[in-house]
Amino acid sequence: MPNDLAPDAPRERQSIRLPPDRIEVLREWAEKGTALTAAARVRDPAGRLAFVKTAWSDGWVLPGGAVEPGESPAAAAAREVREETGLDPAVGDPIVVFEQSYVDAERGAVAFEADYVVYAARADGPVPDAADLGVAPDEIRAARWFEGVPSELHDGDLLRPFLSGEDR
Secondary structure (H helix, E strand, C coil): CCHHHCCCCCEEEEEEEECHHHHHHHHHHHHCCCCEEEEEEEECCCCCEEEEEECCCCCEECCEEECCCCCCHHHHHHHHHHHHHCCCCEEEEEEEEEEEEEEECCCCEEEEEEEEEEEEEECCCCCCCHHHCCCCCCCEEEEEEECCCCCCECCHHHHHHHHCCCCC
């Protein structure tokens, strides 16, 4: 992700160790696609936060996913929030960019690099039943509003410091 896209957002490094088969599944996205994912920290007027559980996550995650070719990261974040929560977000400024190294766990070598940008967003309304969310069946296992950051947060050590701040 070019530094000029989110020049004021803090940057953090993240190393993601995956088995070779998962690395290969993601390789085309990294090498021929955008190598970029976008998500949103969605708040409602009461200050609640929207999170989802996906088929791949160990816990709750921010709604988000891959940026498609020709799509801006902010537009991707808005699209993913709509697909995964049914909410129509107003996407604001980036709050953090994670510069990711995907590591082949068997070889211990970096297979490719990618970026993950998290935006502040606002939305209001109910979150539908998970069966009505996502673009594929069973993609979203659960989605709901939380009064605060859930304890079962996927990548919690990395994300938690950026989730309680105010929208910019």
